[in-house]
Amino acid sequence: RMLKRQMPCCGDIHRLNAPLLAIYESLIPPEEERTKQKQILALLEKLVCKEWPKAQLFLYGSCANSFGVSKSDIDVCLAFNEEINDKAEVLLKLADILQSDNLQNVQALTRARVPIVKLMDPTTGISCDICINNVLAVINTKLLRDYAKIDARVRQLAFIVKHWAKSRGVNETYRGTLSSYAYVLMCIHFLQQRRPAILPCLQGMEKTYSITVDNIECAYFDKVEQLSNFGSPNKETVAQLVWGFFNYWAYGHDYANSVISVRTGSIISKQEKDWTRRVGNDRHLICIEDPFEISHDLGRVVDKFSIRVLREEFERAAHITQYDPNPCVKLFEPY
Ligand code: GTP
Ligand code: MG
Structure with a gap:
């Protein structure tokens, strides 16, 4: 036995x-979801760039590590080339910028363990969390994706x-x-x-x-x-x-x-x-x-x-x- x-x-x-x-x-997510993710990222890039021309946006988490199932939310990291001491301030500003475009449910969660701005893109129906300077998460996302390729x-x-x-x-x-x-x-x-x-x-x-x-x-x-x-x-x-x-x-x-x-x-x-x-x-x-x-x-x-x-x-x-x-x-x- x-x-x-x-x-x-x-x-x-x-x-x-x-x-x-x-x-x-x-x-497995269908290919069109990828297209939609890229669409949101492009939209965000356009909006963010106006305010912070040197900042960069990266996808991380399951939308980029290849372990994402269909209809997942997307995680985005807004990376500045410098340390940000007051992330709350930046997030509130970001929420402001996004609000004025036609994005929905824009919310700054400044007191979460990882402070983020949440939003929903009505054209694709995809929800998105944006955090600041979480570059390690972008790197571990790459590590996971690389393992998945093997x-x-x-x-x-x-x-x-x-x-x-x-x-x-x-x-x-x-x-x-x-x-x-x-x-x-x-x-x-x-x-x-x-x-x-x-x-x-x-x-x-x-x-x-x-x-x-x-x-x-x-x-x-x-x-x-x-x-x-x-x-x-x-x-x-x-x-x-x-x-x-x-x-x-x-x-x-x-x-x-x-x-x-x-x-x-x-x-x-x-x-x-x-x-x-x-x-x-x-x-x-x-x-x-x-x-x-x-x-x-x-x-x-x-x-x-x-x-x-x-x-x-x-x-x-x-x-x-x-x-x-x-x-x-x-x-x-x-x-
Ligand atoms: P689902 O959204 O559930 O499909 O998975 P996900 O891969 O997006 O995972 P999760 O929401 O748990 O985490 C998002 C990313 O945050 C991870 O892929 C990591 O890159 C990063 N991360 C780094 N440290 C931590 C941690 O301590 N906890 C969590 N949850 N995420 C971390
Ligand atoms: Mg996630």
Whole structure:
């Protein structure tokens, strides 16, 4: 029985492959969404440029990291070439400028953890959040996008995991569960750890891309088109990977001692990072190291209640992928 628990018969798992791939396909945004995003960006650029001719706009988050599902909001970073001390002032000014054009629901949220201006573009129906000088987010967006280019299974796995997390209500940082960004890092780490590996550790290779942002050196190998065969010795299907992912987080991960680290492509110890006790609100109950801001634990939002919810959801998902006669319905059942 034990053995069965750990290694489902391959036939069993393969039954899941076609339906999971179908779900993945249904989540991919159609090409016209890209066109609409570019349209909004061009409009914003035109408006922003009048006020701040040297500022630049960048897309980040799921609209640019290739892990965005259809109908996502878009995240935009307004980057100045200088430090902005009073972001609230700039955001209010920005809201003012945007308001006067025909954009809707323009709102400056100056007191949020990441202060933003929110708006909706009525011609495309797309909502948009604009933040200021969040250049690290633009860089980690590129890192995620580069990882996604290496092997098709990266996007397949991450789309399924994100879809599961949203369906099950465990993608809500304000309620103590994890961000989409955290889930994608968990997927990348998992694929780095497969044997044979499906993903390399780009930050451990020759640095072909390097930029220093907020005193943090962000450098890694970004000529990923050279790595398009990297994962091919590993023949696992998305079904096996989804099963393996949930099993890892349900039964394989050492929550007490381990930190997952995409930066090193391995597990590191909480001890080494000094993440062993609660400091302020950071409890480190599940530890996911940001690839560039390495003092940043993306699991910091998780508290003693939500960690139980999360772990129960991982166990539920592992159980369903393995035993349920109708896993593709059950796995994504609204909570
Ligand atoms: P969805 O909108 O849920 O599809 O995903 P997303 O990829 O846009 O993710 P999310 O809204 O969680 O994060 C947006 C971007 O913010 C990420 O892609 C990162 O580039 C950046 N980011 C950097 N640090 C953090 C962090 O601590 N939490 C979150 N949520 N985002 C971060
Ligand atoms: Mg987003």
